[in-house]
Amino acid sequence: MTPYSILILICSLSVSPSDCRPETAIDVVQGPKVASALQCGLxxxxTIAGVAIAPREGQEYMKIVCRRPA
Incomplete structure (x- = not known):
């Protein structure tokens, strides 16, 4: 089974969640690889709970992205 890669994105509130991608994010944190989409979400x-970065309140938000390697 192809593992999923977890990406944690920090995006500006001026960017809609659907447009928040690694290319448009302010910061990207590479998380671990997991075997399923369910594990990716969990x-x-x-990973968010354990990282030192945090969005600035009222300016940014975090988004979890699960990707399969190309």
């Missing part, structure tokens, strides 16, 4: 939340 580990993505765990």
């Amino acid at each position: 580990m993505g939340q765990t």
Whole structure:
């Protein structure tokens, strides 16, 4: 099974969630690789809890992205 890669994106509030991608994010944190989409969502939340970066309140938000390698 192809693993998923977890990306944690920090995007500006001026960028809609659908347009928040690694190319448009202010910062990108590479998370661990996992075997399923469910694990990606759960580990993505765990990764957010353990990283030192945080969005600036009222200016930015975080988004979890699960990608399969190309």
